[in-house]
Amino acid sequence: MSQRRVVLLTFVGWTLVAIMFSFEAQLRPADLDRSPGWVHAIGWRLAGWWSWAAFTPVVCWWTAWLRRVRLPLALTGHLVGGAAVVVLCAVVQGLSRWAIGLYHPSQGLADGIALVVRAYWPFNVVVYVTVVGLYLALTYAREAQARERRTARLETQLVQARLDALTARLQPHFLFNTLHAISALVAEDAKSANKMIARLSELLRLTLSRTRTPLVTLEQELELLDHYVAIQEVRFSDQLRVRTHVEPGARAARVPTMLLQPLVENAIRHSIGDGRGGDPALVEIGGRRSGDRLRLEVSDNGPGFVGTAPDDTGGEGLRNTRERLQQLYGDHHLLRLTNGAVGGARVVIEVPFEEEHARADC
């Protein structure tokens, strides 16, 4: 809400209170201190409540400031500040009524104002407490609403991120093609079909369980990759060979989950059936520690990057990988796509070498 609107609402609010009290003063029986006329009744109350309208922003600002301090100090602040406001407001109320000719103190202005303060302070204390209470109630309600909205937004983002992660990682067509290959094996080799079902189940289990885990060990990543590669080797039979060379010392390193699978998927897709005179596609996965860096490499014997951007799925997979690396490591990572010395595509990733236990302390 804009500041101008708040000021206007405060002014209108207190004016309505003043009119209500004016009616009450004017309509009461004559022997119960009725006002001497409508003009007097309304003028007297407006002078009193508009004084409060002027002090309301001060009380709200003071209350807001005292929310930042501890409770005993806040209570003391309200005691001191409240007393000052109660007295000052009574002074303003007396002076304004005198100024518009409704108050005629017989003992002189100073004594008249002192009399107003003495007469009005208990009522002004009630008004002060009411203003503070209303301000706190409105503020808490607004904050609770904003918190609720933020929580809902965060939850939506989280769910979306998980879904994105899952769909980006395992393409539905991979699942259907694998089921189709299993369907072929069922008739001709039930044992192999069972093996394939077990591999696929394991792969799905690992993928689903990792949607909540941004980092895993390289060992765990290779375990997932092993299931994936085994399935692909059955699907593409003698057209595909996959070799893994990862130093034992590198396997404890923490890496973003599902980092290698999209890269291996791309490598397989671009190197299968590339017309090498019947030679199978060869995909190699490498990993080693180099000082405080972990270096991972996926290469193939396909046509390599030939001037154009990788096609849709590959592009998406790489973009996803790049974004996750940027999010996790900022500028402390490297993702390089090159062509190998003897042909084929090569993707190199370097990230800080962090072992499981090093992060576990954080």
Add this chain to the structure above:
Amino acid sequence: MRALIVDDEAPARRRLRGVLQGIRTIRQVEECATGRAALDAVRRESPDLLFLDIRMPDLSGFDVLERLPPERQPAVILVTAHEEYAARAFAVHAFDYLLKPFEDERVIEAVRRAASHLAWLRHGAGMIPDRFGDVRVDLAAQCVRRGDAVVALRPKEYALLLALLRRGGRVVTRLELLRDVWGYADTVESRTVDTHVARLRRLLEPDPAHPRYIVTVRPLGYRIDL
């Protein structure tokens, strides 16, 4: 009939071969692992049925379709794990679209329909089929009979029936029907086709709730099973 299977995955080829070899009308089954090999095989073998995978490493199934020699057009049945290509498949006049993994019966049914489609192409010499079930269409008199009774069709319903028959059992998309029968632009979406098809079924199908001849091919269009 001679069939050619094109798929880069050996188990997928074996799966289809297993089903095709059990169909009496199929005499010969060949296999290819790439799009280029498929084009060579089509030129060499002139297959009647082409079972074509879409995502392949060298040429996609659609690339192969585009490059098929015009004089050797087999009935093309696309076989894929991607359902999102269905619209494009029928737009390029694929005869059918099988989603992996599939049941044997689905393949057998596709082959049966493809066989009658091919028979119509070869022997009907492009003539519009004039019968299905107990329905007879007198094309000269523009009159439709069911058994001995004349069925009163409105002009658009007759045109719709003809548009379906003219394809000889091939799938016709809603957009094609809108364009052919109503003259709509390609991009106009409309339920008009569906409501007219529903009325045709009420008039011509033995059990309109379970249509046997005027078949819905979700989510794209319709075909008439001859």
